Amino acid sequence: xxxGLKHLSITEITLGVTAxxxxxxxxxxIVAPSWSSYGRLWERIAAAFLSIYIGAALLGxxxxxxxxxxxxxxxxxxS
Numbered sequence: 001x002x003x004g005l006k007h008l009s010i011t012e013i014t015l016g017v018t019a020x021x022x023x024x025x026x027x028x029x030i031v032a033p034s035w036s037s038y039g040r041l042w043e044r045i046a047a048a049f050l051s052i053y054i055g056a057a058l059l060g061x062x063x064x065x066x067x068x069x070x071x072x073x074x075x076x077x078x079s
Contacts, residue, residue: 026055 008016034047 030055
């Protein structure tokens with residue numbers, strides 16, 4: 001194993017690799033087609049920005065839902 005990764009657990013490494021693969025897939029399947037759909041540079045930049053903005057919003061909703069599920073679980077598990 002690489003010296004810098006010795007302190008990481010297999011779960012943390014797996015989450016990092018998964019995040020990287022997801023980001024690359026988002027760039028290939030979402031941002032690249034939106035970039036290539038337009039001809040002018042400002043339209044391409046706007047399309048890429050909006051794609052990233054929507055992706056960040058969806059990520060935020062997913063995180064909020066996950067935190068909500070964990071909070072409800074902890075509330076019922078403690079009673």
